[in-house]
Amino acid sequence: MDAPLSSSGSAARRRRPRHTRRLRSGWRWVWRGLALLVLLPLLLAGAAAGALWWSLPTREATLTLPGLSAPVEVAFDTHGIPRLRAANERDAAMALGLLHARDRMFQMELMRRGAAGRLAELAGGAALRSDRLVRTLGLARRAREDLATLPPETRGVLEAYATGVNAWIAARGRFAAPEFIALGAPEPWAPEHSLLWGKIMGLWLSGNWREELDRARLATLLPPERLAALTPEDHTPGRPDQAVPERGAFRDEGHLARLAAALPRFPEPFTLPGSASNAWAVTGAHSASGAPLLANDPHLGFQAPILWYLARVELPGGRFLAGATAPGVPFMVIGRNESLAWGFTTTTSDTQDVFVERLAGEGSYAAPGGPLPFAERREVIGLRGDAPVPLRVRETRHGPVISDLDAEPPRDTVLAVAMANLAPGDTAAAGLQALNRARSLEAAREAAALITTPSQNLMVAEASPGGGRIGLFLTGRTPLRRAGDGTLPVPGWDGSHDWLGWVPFAELPHVVAPETGVLANANNRVAPPDHPVFLAHDWPADWRFRRIGQLLGAAPRQDAAGFAAMQMDTVSLFARAALAEDGVLRRLPRPSGAAGQALDLLLAWDGDARADRPEPLIFNAFARQLGRLALAAGGVPPGAWEARSRFLLGLLSPGADAAAWCAGDCAALAGRALDAAVADLAASQGPDPAAWRWGALHRARFEHPLLRAIPLLRDWARREVPTGGDAETVARGGMGPGSFTHVHGAGLRLVADLAAPAGIRAIIATGQSGHPLSAHWADLLPLWQAGGTVSLGPEAPAEGGRLSLRP
Numbered sequence: 001m002d003a004p005l006s007s008s009g010s011a012a013r014r015r016r017p018r019h020t021r022r023l024r025s026g027w028r029w030v031w032r033g034l035a036l037l038v039l040l041p042l043l044l045a046g047a048a049a050g051a052l053w054w055s056l057p058t059r060e061a062t063l064t065l066p067g068l069s070a071p072v073e074v075a076f077d078t079h080g081i082p083r084l085r086a087a088n089e090r091d092a093a094m095a096l097g098l099l100h101a102r103d104r105m106f107q108m109e110l111m112r113r114g115a116a117g118r119l120a121e122l123a124g125g126a127a128l129r130s131d132r133l134v135r136t137l138g139l140a141r142r143a144r145e146d147l148a149t150l151p152p153e154t155r156g157v158l159e160a161y162a163t164g165v166n167a168w169i170a171a172r173g174r175f176a177a178p179e180f181i182a183l184g185a186p187e188p189w190a191p192e193h194s195l196l197w198g199k200i201m202g203l204w205l206s207g208n209w210r211e212e213l214d215r216a217r218l219a220t221l222l223p224p225e226r227l228a229a230l231t232p233e234d235h236t237p238g239r240p241d242q243a244v245p246e247r248g249a250f251r252d253e254g255h256l257a258r259l260a261a262a263l264p265r266f267p268e269p270f271t272l273p274g275s276a277s278n279a280w281a282v283t284g285a286h287s288a289s290g291a292p293l294l295a296n297d298p299h300l301g302f303q304a305p306i307l308w309y310l311a312r313v314e315l316p317g318g319r320f321l322a323g324a325t326a327p328g329v330p331f332m333v334i335g336r337n338e339s340l341a342w343g344f345t346t347t348t349s350d351t352q353d354v355f356v357e358r359l360a361g362e363g364s365y366a367a368p369g370g371p372l373p374f375a376e377r378r379e380v381i382g383l384r385g386d387a388p389v390p391l392r393v394r395e396t397r398h399g400p401v402i403s404d405l406d407a408e409p410p411r412d413t414v415l416a417v418a419m420a421n422l423a424p425g426d427t428a429a430a431g432l433q434a435l436n437r438a439r440s441l442e443a444a445r446e447a448a449a450l451i452t453t454p455s456q457n458l459m460v461a462e463a464s465p466g467g468g469r470i471g472l473f474l475t476g477r478t479p480l481r482r483a484g485d486g487t488l489p490v491p492g493w494d495g496s497h498d499w500l501g502w503v504p505f506a507e508l509p510h511v512v513a514p515e516t517g518v519l520a521n522a523n524n525r526v527a528p529p530d531h532p533v534f535l536a537h538d539w540p541a542d543w544r545f546r547r548i549g550q551l552l553g554a555a556p557r558q559d560a561a562g563f564a565a566m567q568m569d570t571v572s573l574f575a576r577a578a579l580a581e582d583g584v585l586r587r588l589p590r591p592s593g594a595a596g597q598a599l600d601l602l603l604a605w606d607g608d609a610r611a612d613r614p615e616p617l618i619f620n621a622f623a624r625q626l627g628r629l630a631l632a633a634g635g636v637p638p639g640a641w642e643a644r645s646r647f648l649l650g651l652l653s654p655g656a657d658a659a660a661w662c663a664g665d666c667a668a669l670a671g672r673a674l675d676a677a678v679a680d681l682a683a684s685q686g687p688d689p690a691a692w693r694w695g696a697l698h699r700a701r702f703e704h705p706l707l708r709a710i711p712l713l714r715d716w717a718r719r720e721v722p723t724g725g726d727a728e729t730v731a732r733g734g735m736g737p738g739s740f741t742h743v744h745g746a747g748l749r750l751v752a753d754l755a756a757p758a759g760i761r762a763i764i765a766t767g768q769s770g771h772p773l774s775a776h777w778a779d780l781l782p783l784w785q786a787g788g789t790v791s792l793g794p795e796a797p798a799e800g801g802r803l804s805l806r807p
Contacts, residue, residue: 097164284467296343
């Protein structure tokens with residue numbers, strides 16, 4: 001008899017075959033596994049998002065900071081710019097250290113690793129060339145040695161700053177910045193780490209030794225007159241009247257080529273381009289407020305976040321500091337106090353020489369008094385994802401042996417580099433501290449004498465009766481050479497070109513309280529023709545300097561808004577000179593098609609390199625092609641030298657030397673360059689030159705130094721905006737090789753009006769935060785692009801958060 005049907009599930013399960021029960025149970029685990037596969041990534045993503053969120057600093061907090069002598073109050077404006085009130089300089093440094101770590105800890109980590117040759121531990125092989133170079137130069141060791149020689153009060157501020165940084169690291173650990181979530185908590189900050197910033201800036205802002213190597217390589221390939229033509233003589237009014245002895249060239253072209261390949265070059269990660277900056281100042285006689293005005297916009301490589309961090313520090317007795325700090329450094333680098341405003345431009349003085357050292361047996365080299373042993377040490381560079389890389393470092397009496405960066409160095413001679421910024425006893429930190437404290441031009445001059453590296457023009461404006469005073473002081477050590485002009489490697493074995501010491505500070509070409517009441521510098525020559533001190537053989541073209549002079553002369557009374565507008569000026573005097581009525585471009589036969597249309601646009605152009613115009617794109621593409629064709633015709637290998645504006649202008653001016661660079665006809669070469677430039681642009685921008693736009697290709701790009709190498713994250717963190725200007729305009733739009741992308745320029749613009757304590761405005765290119773998820777990662781970029789500024793006055797226009805620090 002059949003068993004009756006039952007509604008009972010348990011009875012039904014009892015009657016199911018065992019294999020059916022096993023089958024259904026198996027499917028249950030399959031579904032559970034699939035659910036887990038779906039949920040696990042969601043859970044991991046949620047955990048990652050939670051960790052990233054936890055690494056964001058809070059808007060409001062009360063923190064304990066042991067070591068403070070009194071509470072410090074920090075008020076942030078809506079852009080995250082802090083105004084901090086402290087009882088003294090030491091407390092302010094401690095608070096600033098915590099703020100820098102809070103907003104820029106990973107930037108600080110990259111800076112100290114870059115200067116210590118430890119970037120490859122994070123970035124792998126992409127940073128190996130940079131690490132090998134800075135290990136060879138020994139920047140970290142020299143910073144440790146310099147710390148011991150600083151005055152106690154400077155060391156005290158550096159120690160207080162390190163205490164503030166370490167308080168944030170201790171409190172947050174691997175959440176000190178989002179990058180550390182994966183990398184682990186950062187190592188403690190030490191006082192000498194703050195000195196590394198000056199070391200790395202001294203290296204990248206003084207690149208003459210690299211130019212010596214490039215020129216030495218070309219000296220093996222070109223006749224002397226053609227080599228000299230690559231850097232036409234500077235005939236500007238500041239040219240020093242000094243003859244230099246005959247120079248000799250190092251003749252191993254193969255070694256020089258390999259060495260060039262072994263050295264890091266911009267725009268590779270963790271490198272900087274050739275430096276440039278603008279600064280100008282006027283006394284109250286030329287200002288609408290009746291007080292001095294000062295403007296400064298240093299030009300460096302772009303990154304996200306940008307190098308600078310804005311802040312204002314209020315101290316008792318009406319004292320204050322406001323302007324731009326550099327994360328890792330406890331001092332105001334560019335800005336003002338209650339009496340002075342200051343800014344910097346690179347002097348472009350030649351403070352580096354390459355010496356050819358003759359080998360004299362195993363482990364020694366020739367010297368005037370007989371063979372000397374190399375100072376030798378061994379370094380090991382950690383390499384992410386691979387085995388550590390050993391490095392032998394040798395030094396001579398002149399400096400580190402850079403030939404060892406070549407895998408096949410010469411057997412009879414090596415190259416050593418002497419750098420002023422590597423000399424012992426660097427007191428730049430004490431000088432910057434003294435500048436922050438200075439209240440007069442005289443005190444600023446004393447501070448400038450202490451800033452031993454890098455070589456800079458320090459422009460200062462002083463608020464004083466009668467409309468105030470202005471001055472320009474040269475900082476940095478300038479070598480006294482026994483012979484030579486620093487353009488090529490020189491003999492090191494006989495002492496004939498040794499450095500004899502430093503030019504006394506008082507003998508440098510400072511300018512104090514000029515009768516004109518106006519000062520300007522844009523990296524142009526600073527010494528007058530009769531000045532006895534030799535500063536350098538090569539100087540950048542003075543197009544920006546001349547344009548600044550035009551703008552300063554356009555109005556009898558200047559104001560802060562006008563100074564900020566000048567910083568955004570995009571007129572190229574180089575372009576205007578290249579398009580002169582008697583120039584080669586005016587004599588070109590009009591080509592057909594797009595090239596003819598492009599030439600018509602150029603000939604009608606006023607030289608204003610605005611982002612919404614086609615002419616700056618045509619002109620820059622043409623100039624780049626002209627330089628390539630001319631250098632190739634002259635026998636210069638690709639990539640061995642960059643055609644500069646004075647050289648290019650010589651090809652386009654009446655009486656150009658057609659034989660050397662133009663194969664007999666500069667007009668024909670210019671025509672070929674125009675055809676090639678237009679063809680390249682038409683392929684990407686379309687057939688109508690009138691529809692092209694400079695800003696379509698000339699876009700300011702800001703990238704995270706590490707995330708730039710990771711797909712998806714690279715695009716997520718990157719910020720780009722179209723910009724005007726180019727390499728020769730006041731609003732500098734520097735580009736890398738092979739691209740029109742704007743990667744070098746004014747990441748900071750600052751204007752100070754000394755009529756009142758609130759008289760300072762500035763802008764940085766990205767934002768205050770180094771956290772890509774922060775609202776302040778790039779919130780200042782639209783304002784920077786438009787030429788706007790924000791006030792750094794004592795009171796924030798609107799509050800964006802508070803931080804209370806308690807002892």
